[in-house]
Amino acid sequence: MSMQLRGAMRALHSARRDDDIVITTMGAAREWMMLGPRDTDLVFVPSSMGQATSVALGLALAQPQRRVIVVNGDGSMLMNLGSLVSITAAAPADLVVILADNGVYEVTGSQPTPGAAAGRVSGTSVDFAAMAKACGFQSVYQFATSAEWTRAIKGVLSETGPTFVALDVVSVPGTPGPRSPGPAAARAKAFMASIRGT
Amino acid sequence: MTASRTDHLGNFAGAEIESLLASLGVTHVVSVPDSTIGEWYGAIERSERVELVRVCREGEAWGVAAGLYLGGATPLVLIQCTGLFESGDALRNALHDWKLPLFAIIGYRSYLNQETLPGDTCLVFTEPILDAWRVGYRFITAPSQLDEMRAHLTKCRDAGEPGVVLIAEGKA
Numbered sequence: 001m002s003m004q005l006r007g008a009m010r011a012l013h014s015a016r017r018d019d020d021i022v023i024t025t026m027g028a029a030r031e032w033m034m035l036g037p038r039d040t041d042l043v044f045v046p047s048s049m050g051q052a053t054s055v056a057l058g059l060a061l062a063q064p065q066r067r068v069i070v071v072n073g074d075g076s077m078l079m080n081l082g083s084l085v086s087i088t089a090a091a092p093a094d095l096v097v098i099l100a101d102n103g104v105y106e107v108t109g110s111q112p113t114p115g116a117a118a119g120r121v122s123g124t125s126v127d128f129a130a131m132a133k134a135c136g137f138q139s140v141y142q143f144a145t146s147a148e149w150t151r152a153i154k155g156v157l158s159e160t161g162p163t164f165v166a167l168d169v170v171s172v173p174g175t176p177g178p179r180s181p182g183p184a185a186a187r188a189k190a191f192m193a194s195i196r197g198t
Numbered sequence: 199m200t201a202s203r204t205d206h207l208g209n210f211a212g213a214e215i216e217s218l219l220a221s222l223g224v225t226h227v228v229s230v231p232d233s234t235i236g237e238w239y240g241a242i243e244r245s246e247r248v249e250l251v252r253v254c255r256e257g258e259a260w261g262v263a264a265g266l267y268l269g270g271a272t273p274l275v276l277i278q279c280t281g282l283f284e285s286g287d288a289l290r291n292a293l294h295d296w297k298l299p300l301f302a303i304i305g306y307r308s309y310l311n312q313e314t315l316p317g318d319t320c321l322v323f324t325e326p327i328l329d330a331w332r333v334g335y336r337f338i339t340a341p342s343q344l345d346e347m348r349a350h351l352t353k354c355r356d357a358g359e360p361g362v363v364l365i366a367e368g369k370a
Contacts, residue, residue, distance in 0.1 A: 042268070048291030051261035054253070058265020058273070061226065061251065082254025086262070089252050185297035192268055 002168040003146035005100055006031050011150040012071070012098070015157060021059055021068045021195065025052040026107060028071035028100055030178035039194035040066075043187070045178045050079030053087065053097055060092035063195060067094040067157070074101040075113050077128065087162050088136035096156075096163045097137075099128055102170060107177030132164035139163040209234060209368070210341050212241030215303075218344060219274060220247040222351050224301065226266050227251065228259040229276035234305050234367045238276075256281025260288035263300050275302040278367075279324040289331055293360050301351055301361045304328075309339070309366035318370065328364065335362040 354361030
């Protein structure tokens with residue numbers, strides 16, 4: 001069982017608070033842009049490899065009064081697994097890491113990641129939720145269907161963090177990567193003005 | 199470059215570094231230690247003005263610093279040059295895509311003493327890598343240059359530009 005990324009993101013779009021900071025990258029950024037980000041959101045495109053969770057940690061430390069939600073892909077997560085440890089070392093209580101796990105590098109042609117069953121000699125996928133728990137995340141969840149995720153999301157986002165949520169999502173081969181919504185430097189300035197002004 | 203340079207020149211006292219950073223308004227030091235930088239941690243940890251953020255690898259440091267800056271803080275990345283080599287993509291994204299004026303202090307391994315690592319290739323690549331990433335930096339080889347560090351970082355802060363200081367280190 002797994003869910004469509006678009007549906008998962010729609011549920012988040014409905015459940016997020018107005019003053020939340022939502023950071024998205026790769027496929028999640030593409031979907032978030034279609035749903036309509038708020039001024040307090042950061043579409044992390046162009047990105048650097050695996051750095052969305054690190055940017056989220058920095059934002060959570062600088063803005064402890066806000067909830068920071070980052071939606072990452074499994075390929076990106078694998079590029080920066082250490083960030084899970086750095087996050088729990090700093091332990092920001094209002095940081096939520098949502099992992100959209102489709103098992104592939106979707107935007108490069110859906111090659112299996114080394115964490116996916118199809119990319120491993122053993123044929124078993126790595127367990128990101130167990131990994132997050134072992135790293136010391138305060139609250140850890142895994143959802144396989146859109147119905148479960150949609151039902152639970154408000155409670156999950158309200159947990160004491162740092163919180164980790166693994167979503168099993170289906171890959172959609174041929175899906176394009178996200179296109180930058182505009183010059184990054186100008187968007188950085190607008191984002192900063194927005195979170196300072198609200 | 200010889201292996202006989204003294205190895206004490208790069209060793210600022212932690213209190214000096216903490217005081218410098220606090221005077222510049224730095225709120226967070228995002229770091230992976232080496233044997234020189236690590237000696238400053240005690241003073242930074244005791245500081246009530248500057249917070250130490252430990253990360254697992256240096257690429258992360260630029261990402262965390264980017265988030266801190268976007269959130270209104272004033273971070274500084276504190277890493278060794280080997281970490282600079284590994285963190286190129288993160289640095290490129292933060293400094294050149296998003297044009298964030300981040301500060302960094304980068305330790306220059308083996309510059310003052312190569313006894314531990316004769317022929318250390320850090321001496322070959324550190325400065326060309328900084329040039330390749332188009333990072334303007336001030337090279338500091340002696341503790342007496344503390345005021346030069348302050349002046350450089352102040353100038354960069356006032357200009358809204360990234361500010362990088364390269365500090366010569368002794369034995370690896």
